Amino acid sequence: MLVDNRSHPRARPVRTAERIAVVAQSVRENPRTSTRHRAQQFNVSRTSLRRILHKDRGLFAYKLQLTQEHYSKVILNKIALQLTMQQKL
Numbered sequence: 531m532l533v534d535n536r537s538h539p540r541a542r543p544v545r546t547a548e549r550i551a552v553v554a555q556s557v558r559e560n561p562r563t564s565t566r567h568r569a570q571q572f573n574v575s576r577t578s579l580r581r582i583l584h585k586d587r588g589l590f591a592y593k594l595q596l597t598q599e600h601y602s603k604v605i606l607n608k609i610a611l612q613l614t615m616q617q618k619l
Contacts, residue, residue, distance in 0.1 A: 544578040550586045553579065557589065565591060 549572070556568060563571075569579040583589040 544574050545582055545586060549574070550582055553582050554587055557583070557587070 553568070553572065556563070556571070565576055565579055565583070569576045572579070574582075580591065583591070
């Protein structure tokens with residue numbers, strides 16, 4: 531005869547309506563907080579937090595990168611600085 535000797539009951543779901551609302555409010559207040567820090571703040575795994583953000587809120591993790599327009603401004607500022615320094619010499 532087979533007996534199911536589960537010592538641990540099934541895990542509780544993390545993606546509750548209350549938790550989703552709290553995470554959504556947190557993202558509205560400070561969207562720059564990392565998912566790692568936010569997961570620690572709400573005591574959930576990073577995977578669960580990503581599921582909440584993606585499946586329930588429709589948000590995606592991304593890293594801000596320099597756009598070409600911004601990068602070209604940086605280059606122009608460097609050139610202007612070099613020309614200024616050359617004139618002073």
